Amino acid sequence: MLLLRSFPVSHLLKKRSSASAYSIFRTFNSTTQNENPYNKTLLRTLPNSNIQFYKLADLNDSRLQKLPYSIRILLESVVRNCNGHSITSQDVENVLNWEKTSKKGQEIRFMPSRVLLQDFTGVPALVDLAAMREAISANGGDPKSINPKVPVDLVIDHSVQVDFSRSVDSLKKNQKIEMDRNYERFRFLKWGAEAFDNMLIIPPGSGIVHQVNLEYLARCVFFTDNLAYPDSLVGTDSHTTMIDGLGVVGWGVGGIEAESVMLGQPISMILPEVIGFELKGTLPSNTTATDLVLSITKILREKKVVGKFIEFFGTGVQELSVADRATIANMSPEYGATMGFFPFDYQVSKYLHQTGRDPKKISLIETYFKENDLFMDSSQHTAPCSYSDTLVLNLEEIEPCLAGPKRPQDQVLLKNMQKDFHTCLTQPISFKGYGLSQEKAHQKVNEITFQSKKYNLLHGSVVIAAITSCTNTSNPSVLIAAGLVAQKAVEKGLSVYPYIKTSLSPGSKVVTEYLRISGLDKSLEKLGFFLAGYGCMTCIGNSGDLDKEVAECIQNNDLIAAAVLSGNRNFEGRVHPLTRANYLASPPLVVAYALAGRVDIDFETEPIGISSTGKPVFLHEIWPSKCEIQEIEDEVIKGKLFTSIYESISKGNTLWNELKVNKTSLYPWDSNSTYIREPPFFKNFSKTLVTTHEDLIEARCLLNLGNSITTDHISxxxxxxxxxxxxxxxxxxxxxxxxxxxxxxxxxxxxxxxxxTFANIRLINKMCKMPGPYAIHIPTNEQLPVSDVAERYRQDNTSMVVLAGSEYGSGSSRDWAAKGPYLMGVKAVIAESFEKIHRTNLVGMGVLPLQFMNQQNADTLGLTGFEKFTILSKDVHTHPNKVVEVQTDSGKSFSVQSRIDTDLETQYYLHGGILQYVLRKILNA
Structure with a gap:
């Protein structure tokens, strides 16, 4: 396998399969496969090589040039994997006819080239595979038949927490605690690296999964067995989309769906509409890629692009570096799209050289994209192909901004932050409001004593300032900008209050090196931004505890305390339980708000601080110019920097290398473990399908929820x-x-x-008198934690449903948002609309997603949740999108539509879930 870099063969990488993706797919699915009908008509050889590829132009179809570039990559996949059985020539025709079929919800099957995992989602995926090995062994099969059929890359990056900060030894201490806390998990992952073929494990302390993917793992083009084909992937983190900035098609899926791809199953997907997003002009000198992506997020959320591809084009695209593009692509889940794609162009080639990839391989990659009509000329002033719809944004109109205080799509211009925050305090409780009275909104200052000095805390006080998450820590320009703001602030004698929890958790060790080489690391450290770890920390909620004095003041005075982070998620209860106002911002603005100490500052009229000479200092005085940033970037960002960092990645670290594991094909489950347990998903599993679906009779409602319930509320x-x-x-x-x-x-x-599950403190169940993670056990009228109520119903063999509003399941916490309700006993979710991946995962776990029809919802139908629900759903698996009737004991009756959307999903649901379907397929092969 020819890669951009040669992967090290070590304890990290047990074995890479030599079989190509197309041959794996063909041989796995059926012994009655036909030869690919395009082998004779489309297989060609790349110029000056012996490498073959499927040349799309030789389809001799005029529709090809009208296809968006992202759809062309899907076309190449179905052409290459066409076998007359799982993928047919009709699938090829459906993709070619994209302009029409995308409007009709046409199903296709897509086989990604690889799978990307991080440890939070990777552990349960491997646990499921290990449990599948047990189940297949118990049914007389070969455990080793459960094995990844495509390359799997797993980066351990979600386990480290900000337990220590603001000190030079924070990194060392946090990594030691990380290993101690996660010893069982890491040992299990290392067992997986030994037990499963075709799997690469990147040890803890290496970086954030998406940045490692961008800088190191991405192939752009696979060259396998002398066959060239595009790199494409699905990942168990929704921000897998960051790779779209490199011209690689990829998006987030649930762990359940990723497991099926690992086992050789194609993804069943609806051929999406593609929105062409034209960018023109250049960004103003005082703005960053973060300001751009927060603006794009607002625009696209209003456009309602859930389930669609966004494809960027226009002269403004060539003005954006790959790091800028990756920042935009990363936040696709926040603006609701399946992905935000930047086709391959010369900027991508430049980035590959910049990050130390092999020049000969880069040349081959360029040749492949050009020969196969996949290379985009970003200098064009018109759309390069047809799109379902188009948008236009002039980059010159972008202004400095943040997003918050509770959602990433709620953009706030920097100049309006003070007014917006004060308005939020007294607005009714909502995504922008806290419902405080005027008296409470203007409460007196609260004094705390911290490290023998007195400080004041009030609404809007910043208590967490974190340069964190893959969104921005992949981008040298904004990190250098943050360092320069820190440098200029230190020169003027400014400082950060010591009670503010400041931290730096970059996406890779490359960041540490270029900050060190430029000398900017010292200035950041003087303001408290010491290196805390390499991983997804504050943004995922691994922010660690606040100091006791700060925490008690917030709790005792019911303060709306603030966190400012350079991340991509700021949902309630996610960053930290005590920070009710959470704002997404660029790294230099994170430093600025740390210096200011509060979010309700007007930087245009108020000084950010007082200099050592007693003069007021304004933000514009310490804000770096584009030229300053570019000068340092040109000086320190070199290919050899990336090469040297990633050459050592195979060495791991001492603590990881010392982990000892048993080299067995079946995992030795430990009944005393509180981390790794054999899951009950395959309890009573049988080789033959014997289950039949019945109507859901007199189910109880566990929760009656409103709009925009995210997977962070559920998982x-x-x-x-x-x-x-x-x-x-x-x-x-x-x-x-x-x-x-x-x-x-x-x-x-x-x-x-x-x-x-459903334990988020910000959850609001309309059936309860108070907010929080509670439910009503209707027979006794007791209000209890949700899981306690669910357990009572489960003990009584009472089925459960959940009522919800629109956008149910948006967010990034994927697999357990479906697994949890399934294990609770929830049989169906009735919502106004579903987020794409969560809907898929519900089906994959055998939970029925049902959608209100005719603009109805629980409120318009007068449903309270205290009814008994009978759902006539026994035949929903017969065909997709079946309309079924729901009846209540109060006499109401209404129609809902099954959101089992594809023929393949009907099979998953029939078998009780996608993993059961795959198991039976393997056992009966």
Whole structure:
């Protein structure tokens, strides 16, 4: 396999399969496959090589040139994988006819070239594969038949927390705690690297999965067995889309769906509409790529692009570096699209050279894209192809901005921040409001004593300032800008209050090196931004505890305290339980707000601080120019920097290398483990399908929810509270509070995760009198934690449903947002609309997604959740999108539409889930 870099063969990489993706797919699915009908008509040889490829132009179809570039890559995949069985010539015709079929919800099947995992989602995926090996062994099959059929890359990056900050030894301490906390998980992952072929494990402390993917793992083009084909992937983190900035098609899926791809199953997907987004002009000198992506997020959320591809084109595109493009592509989930794609062009080639890839391979990649009509000329002033719809944005109109305080799509211009925050305080409780009275909104200043000095805290006080997450820590320009703001602030004698939890968690070790070489690291450290770890930390909720004095002041005075982070997610309860106002911002603005100490500052009229000479200092005085940033970037960003960093990645670290594992094909489950347990998904599994679906009779409503319920509301995330059902369960197992760790770290334990499902403190159940993670056990009228109520119903064999509003399941916490409700006993979710991936995952777990029709919802139908629901759904698996009737014991009756959207999904649901379907397919092959 010819790659941009040669992967090191070591303990990290057990074995890469030599079989190509197309041959794997053909041989896995059926013994009655036909030869690919395009082998004779489309297989050609790249110039000056012996490498073959499927040349799309030789289809001799005029529709090809009208196809968006992202759709052309899907076309290449169905052509290459066409076998007359799983993928047919009709699929090829459907993609070629994209202009019409995309408007009709046409299903196609897509086989990605590889799968990307991070450890939060990778552990449960491997747990499921290990459990599948047990199930297949129990049914007389070969455990090793459960094995990745395509390359799988797993980066351990979601386990490190900001336990220590603001000190030179923060990194060392945090990494030591990370290893101690996650010993069982890491040992399990290392077992997986040994037990499964075709799997690469990147050890902890290497970087954020998406930046490692961008800088190192991305192939752009695979050259396997003398066959060239585009790099494409699905990942178990929704921000997998960051790779779209490199001209590589990729998007996030649930762990359930990723597991099926790992096992050789294609993704069943609806051929999407593609919105062409024209960019023109150049960004103003005082703005960053972060300001651009937050503006794009607002625009596209208003456009309602859920389930669609966004493809960027125009003269403005060539003005954006790959790092800028990756920032925009990363936040595709925030603006609701499946992906935000930048086709391959000369900027991508420049980036490949800049990051130290092999020049000969880069030349081959360029040749492939040009020969196969996949190379875009970004200098064109017109759309290069046809699109479902188009948008235009002049980059010169972008202004400095943030997003918040509760959602990434709620853009706030920097000049309006003060007014917007004050308005939010007294607005009714909503995505922009906190519902405070005028008296509480203007409460007195609260004094705290911290490190023997007195400080004031009030609404809007910044208590967390974090340069974190792959969105921005992939981009040298904004990190250098942050360093320059820090440098200029230090020169003027400015400082950050010591109670503010400041941290730097870059996407890769490359960042550390170029900050060190430029000398900017010292200035950041003087303001408290010491290196805290390499991984997704504050943005995922791994922000660690606040100092006791700060935490008590916030709680005792019900303060709307603030976090400012350079991340991509700021949903309620996600960043930290005590920061109710969370703002996304560029790294230099994170530094600025840390210096200011509050978010309700007007930087145009108020000084950011007082200099050592007693003079007021304004933000514009310490803001760097584009020329200053570019000069440093040109000086320090070199290919050899990336090469040297990634050459050492195979060495791991001492703590990782010392982990000892048993080299067995079946995992030795430990019944005493509180981290890794064999899940119950395959309990009573049989080789022959014997289950039949019945109507859902007199189900109880577990939750009646509103709009925009995210997977962060559903899926267990963040720290485990001591008084929560999961915390009580751990205490009963004699686990000390200090050893609780996070839900993310315990995703391999279903007993913990089911107790943490619907446990977000910001959840609002309309059936309850108070907000929070509670439900009503209707027979006794008791209000209890959601999992406790679900367990009572489950014990009584009472089925459950969930009522919800629009955009149910948006967000990034994927697999357990479906697994948790399934294990609770939830049989159906009735919502106004679903986020694409979550809907897919519900089907994959055998939970029925149902959608209100005729602009109805729970409120218009007068549903309270206290009814009994009978759903006539026994035949929903017979064909997609079936309309079924729902009846209540109160006499109401209404129609809903099944959101089992494809023929393949009907099979998944029939078998009780996608993994059961795959298991039976393998056993009966």
């Amino acid at each position: 267990p995330a963040g720290n485990i509270a001591e008084n929560s059902p999961a915390g009580k369960h751990l205490k009963a197992l004699n686990v000390d509070k200090k050893e609780f760790n996070t839900y993310g770290a315990r995703r391999g334990n279903d007993e913990i995760m089911v107790r943490g």
